[in-house]
Amino acid sequence: MSKTIGRDLTEGSIVRHLIAFSSPLLLGNVFQALYNTVDSIWVGQFLGPEALGAVSVSFPITFVLISMVMGITMATSVLVSQYAGAKDAGMISRTINNSFFILGIAAVIFTGLGLIFSKKVLLLLNTPKNILGYAVEYLNIYLLGLVFTFGYNVVSSVLNGLGDSKTPVKFLIIATITNIILDPLLIFGFGFIPEMGIAGAALATIMSQALSFLLVFRFLIKNDHLIKPDFKNFKFDRALAWKLIKIGLPAGLQQIVVSMGLTMMTGIINLFGSNAVAAFGATSRLDQFAHMPAMSLGLATSALTGQNLGAEKHERVKEIFKWGNILAGGITALIVILVMAFPRAILQIFTTTPHVLDIGSRYLRIVGISYIPFSLMFVTNGILRGAGDTLPTMIFSIVSLWLIRIPLARYLSSLKSLGVDGIWMAIAISSVISMIMSITYYLSGKWKNKKVVTKKAQ
Numbered sequence: 338m339s340k341t342i343g344r345d346l347t348e349g350s351i352v353r354h355l356i357a358f359s360s361p362l363l364l365g366n367v368f369q370a371l372y373n374t375v376d377s378i379w380v381g382q383f384l385g386p387e388a389l390g391a392v393s394v395s396f397p398i399t400f401v402l403i404s405m406v407m408g409i410t411m412a413t414s415v416l417v418s419q420y421a422g423a424k425d426a427g428m429i430s431r432t433i434n435n436s437f438f439i440l441g442i443a444a445v446i447f448t449g450l451g452l453i454f455s456k457k458v459l460l461l462l463n464t465p466k467n468i469l470g471y472a473v474e475y476l477n478i479y480l481l482g483l484v485f486t487f488g489y490n491v492v493s494s495v496l497n498g499l500g501d502s503k504t505p506v507k508f509l510i511i512a513t514i515t516n517i518i519l520d521p522l523l524i525f526g527f528g529f530i531p532e533m534g535i536a537g538a539a540l541a542t543i544m545s546q547a548l549s550f551l552l553v554f555r556f557l558i559k560n561d562h563l564i565k566p567d568f569k570n571f572k573f574d575r576a577l578a579w580k581l582i583k584i585g586l587p588a589g590l591q592q593i594v595v596s597m598g599l600t601m602m603t604g605i606i607n608l609f610g611s612n613a614v615a616a617f618g619a620t621s622r623l624d625q626f627a628h629m630p631a632m633s634l635g636l637a638t639s640a641l642t643g644q645n646l647g648a649e650k651h652e653r654v655k656e657i658f659k660w661g662n663i664l665a666g667g668i669t670a671l672i673v674i675l676v677m678a679f680p681r682a683i684l685q686i687f688t689t690t691p692h693v694l695d696i697g698s699r700y701l702r703i704v705g706i707s708y709i710p711f712s713l714m715f716v717t718n719g720i721l722r723g724a725g726d727t728l729p730t731m732i733f734s735i736v737s738l739w740l741i742r743i744p745l746a747r748y749l750s751s752l753k754s755l756g757v758d759g760i761w762m763a764i765a766i767s768s769v770i771s772m773i774m775s776i777t778y779y780l781s782g783k784w785k786n787k788k789v790v791t792k793k794a795q
Contacts, residue, residue, distance in 0.1 A: 344500025346641045347422055347648040351656045355637050355664060358502050362633035365493075365506035367626070368513040375513075377622055379520050380538055381688045386615040388535050389688065391471030393618025394464050397603050398455065399479055400596035402447045406440055406487050408589020408727075410494040411639075412581045415725050417498025418640050422647025428577075433495050435577050440491055444484040451480040462600060463607040465614070475539045482543025489550040492557050497640055505553050512549035516541050584725050591731035598738035602760065605746055609757045616696035619687035623701065624708075627672045631665040631712030635719035642723025651785065654720065658779065661716040669712040676705045700761045707765040710772035717775040726787035733774040742767035 346354050381389035413436040420428045455476045456469075464472055493505040522530055523537030533540065606617050638661040645653045676683065680701035684694050718730045742763050749759025778784070 346418075346500050346644040347650055347653070351641065351653060352660050352664075354641055355634060355657070355660055358500070358640060359630075359633040359637035359664075361502040361506045362497075362636050363629055365502075365509050366629040366633055368506070368509045375517055375520055377618065377687055379524055380535060381615070381619070383524070384535060386611055386688065386690050386693060387468045388471050389618055390465070390611045390614040391468045391475055391535060392538070393614055393621065394459065394462065394468065394472050394603060394607070395476040395479065396618070396621070397596055397600040398451070398458055398462075398476060399483075401593060401600060402451050402480070403483060403486060404589055404592030404596050406443050406447065406589070407490065407592050408585040408587070409436065409440055409443070409581055410487075410490045410585075411588045411722060411727075412583075412585030413491060414494035414498040414639065415584055415643050415722060416577075416580060417495055418500075418643030418723065419647035419725070421499055422644035422650075429499075431574055431577055432581070434572075435574050435581060436491050436495070438573065439578060439581065440487050444487045448480055448483045451483070452477055455480065462604045465607060465611050468611060468614070471535050475535050478536055478539035479543060482546045485543065485546040485550040489546065489553060492550070492553045495557070496553075497636060498643065500640065500644070502637075502640075504556060508552035508556070509549050511552065512545040515548055516545035519544060584727055587727040587731040588722065591727070591734045594731065594734045594738060598734075598743060601743050602746060602764075605743075605750060605760060606757065609750075612690065612692045613696055613757050615688060615690070616684075616693045616700060619684055619693070620697045620700045620704070622687065623676070623683060624704070627669070627676060627705075627708050628711060628715070630668040630672070631715040634661050634665045634712075635715035635722075637661070638716055638719035639723040642720050643725075646724055658717070658720050661719065662713050665712040665716045666709055669709050673705050673708050676701050676708075680705075696757060699758055703758060703761040704765050704768075707768035711768045714768075714772040714775045717772075717779050720779060721775075721784050724784045724787045726784040729778050729784075730775070733771055733778075736774065737767045737771040741770055 344354075344358070346358070377389060377392055380392050413432060416432045417429055420426075420432065456473050459469060459472050459476070489505070489509075496502070496504050519541035520538060521527075523533050523541045524535075525537075526532030603614070603617070606613050638657050641657045642654055645651070645657070680698040681694050684697045684701070688694065688697075721727065721730055745766060746760040746763035749755050749762055750757060752759055755762070
């Protein structure tokens with residue numbers, strides 16, 4: 338190849354690659370979560386539990402809108418990593434071009450649909466009347482930033498597939514710091530800036546998202562040592578687009594299944610009032626942080642698996658699976674100990690309302706132990722995604738969420754002895770079942786035949 342493409346993950350220590358690749362991703366995930374978490378802290382501490390509940394109930398809706406797009410970005414990373422392993426620079430460039438084309442169209446459509454139906458969806462979710470106005474206001478402003486969220490994730494997926502997990506994080510850190518600065522200025526007003534309340538929190542987030550996209554996109558097109566998009570000579574590649582859709586569609590549908598399941602769960606929780614909604618919002622943020630090491634290692638295993646399968650080095654994938662799970666399980670176990678020991682103290686970061694703290698503490702003590710099996714599922718699914726085998730993980734999500742978690746949550750929460758705690762039990766049980774299904778499929782070896790790239794003859 339005439340160009341150097343990121344980091345070669347097909348040679349050297351797998352443990353070192355996993356740590357070196359996942360560490361920036363973990364840092365990036367922390368800062369990505371800080372976008373919404375900072376909003377939650379400012380909103381929950383200064384605007385009250387109603388405003389915090391509005392931010393919480395908006396999250397699963399935005400997740401639904403971006404899920405299919407996230408499937409395509411995942412497919413982009415899979416193809417880029419396998420083409421990188423196969424040393425095919427031309428196909429990497431064409432993959433980037435077509436990904437931008439597909440997602441540019443999707444961004445416009447999804448934003449429009451979101452703005453049109455936001456209030457109707459919130460009403461369908463049984464959103465309490467006292468937070469509905471806040472939720473509509475926050476959600477509609479947030480939706481305007483979807484195009485920047487999509488764009489940033491496209492570029493990040495390309496760089497990750499090339500073995501470069503550091504560059505996107507650098508710009509994400511800058512954007513997150515910007516968000517932290519903008520939040521109080523736009524929420525409370527300063528000088529010529531008017532007080533905007535919850536709308537200011539949403540505006541600060543999308544302005545920061547725009548900055549992260551512009552910075553990382555500029556890096557991509559300005560650095561000659563990287564494979565970069567060639568928009569002047571762009572030509573739609575139907576076969577390549579079909580590959581992106583074939584891999585990305587099940588992954589996107591899986592995200593939609595997950596997000597719709599989260600939406601349904603939110604609807605069930607809404608029946609228990611605004612305190613339960615606020616508690617779930619706060620604990621969901623903690624869930625994000627608890628899952629981050631495993632999520633980062635899952636992305637690392639995808640990149641390593643993709644490049645090694647593209648290079649026809651199948652024997653290294655077993656080591657990737659083993660060490661990925663050892664690292665993810667070990668780190669998550671430490672997090673579980675911390676969360677189980679000090680749930681109330683940790684939740685006070687978000688709110689000081691006693692009833693919210695009581696509900697949230699019980700959530701963490703019930704769900705916390707399931708973080709470990711969930712982490713093993715992330716890593717195992719990372720292997721399957723790296724191979725391009727995304728359909729089984731979609732099926733596993735449908736089973737665990739729609740056939741187990743939601744019906745079980747409805748039943749257990751209807752029992753007077755459990756109430757809202759029954760919902761937390763359903764979440765824990767379904768997480769364990771998800772892990773069992775993923776590992777069982779991995780051990781079957783069927784994913785080995787799903788590689789989508791053939792190595793070029795040398």
